[in-house]
Amino acid sequence: MPIKNLVDRLAADYPNIQFKPGEHFMWSASEKTVYYNARDIGTETFLLHELAHALLDHSDYDLDVELVRKESEAWDMTVTKLADKYGVDVSEKEAEMALESYRHWLFRRSKCPDCGTNGLQTKNTHYKCIACGCSWRANDARVCELKRYRVTA
Numbered sequence: 001m002p003i004k005n006l007v008d009r010l011a012a013d014y015p016n017i018q019f020k021p022g023e024h025f026m027w028s029a030s031e032k033t034v035y036y037n038a039r040d041i042g043t044e045t046f047l048l049h050e051l052a053h054a055l056l057d058h059s060d061y062d063l064d065v066e067l068v069r070k071e072s073e074a075w076d077m078t079v080t081k082l083a084d085k086y087g088v089d090v091s092e093k094e095a096e097m098a099l100e101s102y103r104h105w106l107f108r109r110s111k112c113p114d115c116g117t118n119g120l121q122t123k124n125t126h127y128k129c130i131a132c133g134c135s136w137r138a139n140d141a142r143v144c145e146l147k148r149y150r151v152t153a
């Protein structure tokens with residue numbers, strides 16, 4: 001099924017949610033918008049996954065512990081409800097792998113750029129290393145790319 005068809009169906013079923021093409025798959029609670037990358041592989045799966053975040057009313061800013069729980073909730077809804085409803089083939093294994101790589105990504109983003117110790121999250125995208133005192137910012141957890149910026153206070 002071309003991604004456009006599924007987007008049209010979702011847009012008709014959920015008039016309160018906007019669906020817009022973007023660079024990444026992402027749910028923005030403040031904009032009530034699901035962004036999707038039509039060029040990515042497995043787009044339908046991720047489109048449904050982002051919809052699950054929307055339906056579960058997940059907010060934009062959470063600490064890592066919350067993120068993992070919400071990510072797992074969203075995958076659960078994707079597999080048990082949305083996949084069937086929209087006739088998209090999503091296996092539990094696929095969902096587990098996505099969740100695993102997300103966990104891994106969170107783990108890496110919390111690593112100190114100076115000494116490699118896992119830091120403490122102080123705010124949504126701010127971390128502090130207890131070993132060397134270094135502070136850094138990671139990019140938004142809604143976007144799955146790893147970037148770390150050192151904070152020069």
Ligand SMILES: [Zn+2]
Pocket residue numbers: 049050053071074
């Ligand atoms: Zn997610």
Ligand SMILES: [Zn+2]
Pocket residue numbers: 112113114115116117129130131132133134
């Ligand atoms: Zn450090």
